[in-house]
Amino acid sequence: xxxxxxxxNYLKAIYHLSDGGSKSVSTNDIAGEMKTxxxxxxxxxxxxxxxxVIEYRKYYGVHITEExxxxxxxxxxxxxxxxxxxxxxxxxxxxxxxxxxxxLEHIQSPLLIQRLDAYLNYPKFDPHGDPIPDExxxxxxxxxxxxxxxxxxxxxxxxxxxxSSAAFLRYLDKVGAYIGARIKVLDRVEFDGxxxxxxxxxxxxxxxxxxxxxxxxIQS
Amino acid sequence: xxxxxxxxNYLKAIYHLSDGGSKSVSTNDIAGEMKTxxxxxxxxxxxxxxxxVIEYRKYYGVHITEExxxxxxxxxxxxxxxxxxxxxxxxxxxxxxxxxxxxLEHIQSPLLIQRLDAYLNYPKFDPHGDPIPDExxxxxxxxxxxxxxxxxxxxxxxxxxxxSSAAFLRYLDKVGAYIGARIKVLDRVEFDGxxxxxxxxxxxxxxxxxxxxxxxxIQS
DNA sequence: AAATTAAATTAGATTTAGCTAAAAATATAT
DNA sequence: ATATATTTTTAGCTAAATCTAATTTAATTT
Ligand SMILES: [Mn+2]
Ligand SMILES: [Mn+2]
Ligand SMILES: [Mn+2]
Ligand SMILES: [Mn+2]
Numbered sequence: 001x002x003x004x005x006x007x008x009n010y011l012k013a014i015y016h017l018s019d020g021g022s023k024s025v026s027t028n029d030i031a032g033e034m035k036t037x038x039x040x041x042x043x044x045x046x047x048x049x050x051x052x053v054i055e056y057r058k059y060y061g062v063h064i065t066e067e068x069x070x071x072x073x074x075x076x077x078x079x080x081x082x083x084x085x086x087x088x089x090x091x092x093x094x095x096x097x098x099x100x101x102x103x104l105e106h107i108q109s110p111l112l113i114q115r116l117d118a119y120l121n122y123p124k125f126d127p128h129g130d131p132i133p134d135e136x137x138x139x140x141x142x143x144x145x146x147x148x149x150x151x152x153x154x155x156x157x158x159x160x161x162x163x164s165s166a167a168f169l170r171y172l173d174k175v176g177a178y179i180g181a182r183i184k185v186l187d188r189v190e191f192d193g194x195x196x197x198x199x200x201x202x203x204x205x206x207x208x209x210x211x212x213x214x215x216x217x218i219q220s
Numbered sequence: 221x222x223x224x225x226x227x228x229n230y231l232k233a234i235y236h237l238s239d240g241g242s243k244s245v246s247t248n249d250i251a252g253e254m255k256t257x258x259x260x261x262x263x264x265x266x267x268x269x270x271x272x273v274i275e276y277r278k279y280y281g282v283h284i285t286e287e288x289x290x291x292x293x294x295x296x297x298x299x300x301x302x303x304x305x306x307x308x309x310x311x312x313x314x315x316x317x318x319x320x321x322x323x324l325e326h327i328q329s330p331l332l333i334q335r336l337d338a339y340l341n342y343p344k345f346d347p348h349g350d351p352i353p354d355e356x357x358x359x360x361x362x363x364x365x366x367x368x369x370x371x372x373x374x375x376x377x378x379x380x381x382x383x384s385s386a387a388f389l390r391y392l393d394k395v396g397a398y399i400g401a402r403i404k405v406l407d408r409v410e411f412d413g414x415x416x417x418x419x420x421x422x423x424x425x426x427x428x429x430x431x432x433x434x435x436x437x438i439q440s
Numbered sequence: 441a442a443a444t445t446a447a448a449t450t451a452g453a454t455t456t457a458g459c460t461a462a463a464a465a466t467a468t469a470t
Numbered sequence: 471a472t473a474t475a476t477t478t479t480t481a482g483c484t485a486a487a488t489c490t491a492a493t494t495t496a497a498t499t500t
Contacts, residue, residue: 115310
């Protein structure tokens with residue numbers, strides 16, 4: 001059974017809100033994520049349930065099914081591949097790609113995605129550091145730690161961000177904290193948890209605990 | 221005023237059926253081209269007329285307006301740029317690109333098209349030899365002659381096809397009559413107008429008048 | 441100039457995706 | 471255990487894009 005563009009978007013939202021299928025998700029949360037009203041969500045849940053991509057018990061939230069997870073991961077795969085294309089080939093900045101990818105992810109053509117993947121050299125991560133599922137939906141996740149949880153003097157590499165808003169991404173660009181940057185925790189202010197970070201062994205930057213909590217690092 | 225995907229598709233059909241705005245177009249012709257029913261077309265014509273991209277007098281067919289022509293050319297530009305991308309970068313065959321481009325042409329992002337154009341090195345023609353309008357809607361058309369109208373012993377280069385069906389394109393691939401091939405008219409059978417053609421100075425092929433009429437050539 | 445045929449429009453339904461307002465169910469607090 | 475608050479669903483409406491069937495207008499033949 002085919003999904004419409006709206007159904008794909010809802011399913012992706014449910015996948016994300018449920019942490020990849022582990023939690024149940026509420027109508028209100030979906031409405032918040034999709035920027036629609038709860039009444040519209042109730043309607044859509046009935047449709048997604050009919051198509052057996054979610055399990056739906058009225059008043060008790062939804063679970064995504066195995067089939068639903070597979071579908072969501074395919075859409076996420078397409079989204080992230082297009083983001084890589086936009087950044088690597090068309091020189092988009094990493095904060096300019098999400099909206100366009102949100103449209104491109106709905107183009108129906110398995111051949112297109114296969115060829116795009118090959119053309120991009122089978123990338124494993126998108127420009128925000130999020131993993132790209134393979135064509136079977138398998139994801140190679142790296143263990144990632146929020147920067148604010150790292151110990152003093154620890155080193156690592158920035159691999160992803162939790163907040164992908166354009167404002168946040170532009171701020172990171174400004175201070176040089178791009179994906180791939182090597183960092184070291186130089187100091188932590190006990191009072192508010194803010195940090196002093198060494199970036200790429202050459203630049204010292206200060207950031208609030210809040211900012212650091214949105215930066216994900218692989219420790220090394 | 222923004223156009224929906226359906227409106228863009230109808231407007232493009234009207235542009236083509238009217239030979240770029242020169243002829244008036246009938247409801248039935250549009251229905252044929254769009255594979256919808258005349259009743260649906262009447263509905264859509266009212267909408268397009270409200271948005272002032274066509275001039276519509278009930279029962280007397282439609283004319284595309286200047287604004288409509290501009291919009292149609294933008295969509296055509298996007299369609300053809302995507303086709304170049306699919307063939308040049310993703311190694312699609314020229315008979316595999318049309319359907320996907322029919323979806324990709326509706327992605328809304330001026331930046332995307334600007335960057336794609338640059339990335340493809342500002343191509344002037346799509347894989348079927350059709351000209352790509354520039355961002356102002358200007359088209360550099362080459363004077364083209366159907367192969368069946370060429371005189372004996374004349375030479376030229378295949379630059380486009382009238383029929384873009386996959387079946388026809390595959391046939392052309394098989395006989396080596398791809399876009400860019402140099403050809404010479406060796407013989408014409410008076411009885412049925414069929415032709416013998418020398419392709420790339422090395423291969424002799426025979427083709428019916430019907431086939432030749434769908435191949436466009438620049439004479440040289 | 442009628443009569444017939446063809447083309448186009450209108451009327452009325454359906455599906456998808458949204459909305460608001462009202463009702464119902466569940467959760468929380470006294 | 472009630473009362474209150476919150477969440478969720480239902481009912482009813484709108485807009486887009488289709489359809490079929492009926493009607494109207496225009497074009498073509500006799
Ligand atoms: Mn994204
Ligand atoms: Mn999307
Ligand atoms: Mn095409
Ligand atoms: Mn299209």
